Amino acid sequence: MAHALYPGSFDPPTNGHLSLVERSLDVFDRVIVSVAINPGKTTLFTLEERLALLVECLSHLPPGRVEVTSFSGLTVEYARSVGATAILRGLRGSADFEYEYQLAVINRHLDHEVQTVFLMADYQWFFISSSTVKEAASLGASISGLVPPAVARSLKGKYGG
Numbered sequence: 001m002a003h004a005l006y007p008g009s010f011d012p013p014t015n016g017h018l019s020l021v022e023r024s025l026d027v028f029d030r031v032i033v034s035v036a037i038n039p040g041k042t043t044l045f046t047l048e049e050r051l052a053l054l055v056e057c058l059s060h061l062p063p064g065r066v067e068v069t070s071f072s073g074l075t076v077e078y079a080r081s082v083g084a085t086a087i088l089r090g091l092r093g094s095a096d097f098e099y100e101y102q103l104a105v106i107n108r109h110l111d112h113e114v115q116t117v118f119l120m121a122d123y124q125w126f127f128i129s130s131s132t133v134k135e136a137a138s139l140g141a142s143i144s145g146l147v148p149p150a151v152a153r154s155l156k157g158k159y160g161g
Ligand code: ADP
Pocket: 007, 008, 009, 010, 011, 014, 015, 016, 017, 020, 036, 088, 089, 090, 091, 092, 096, 100, 120, 121, 122, 125, 126, 127, 128, 129, 130
């Protein structure tokens, strides 16, 4: 059984994140989507909100194969504790590459038995990030079609749209 951990901020989850989870099920038996708790990072959505949004957005996927959790501390340690042998990350392009490469190298240094596996962003979601979606929503732009409906509703609630 191949288990992967998909860590991220998910502030908020977008269709890009969703597409990655859906496609990862072609490769992994089980994927744990986990919100990384980072006290140094200011987020628009609380941890509880992000967890609830992820649960709702992933509810169409087989429950035995996708789990939503949160964690703090080292990603590799959490991966090991949940029996994941891979850390799943997404790549949109060269802008992601440098950062993701650094993370992958550090994680490999910390634990040689956990591999980082990258899936390329689907072309529809190549330019979609949580930040661009938040910025567009804050300026009153319609972001439906870029994020799951539950996230679009929550963003409207945050920005009073
Ligand atoms: P982090 O703060 O850990 O980068 P994010 O929630 O921004 O958290 O991203 C989590 C992972 O999902 C990262 O590997 C990121 O590259 C990937 N990702 C984000 N948006 C997309 C997208 N549109 N398509 C594919 N992967 C994505």
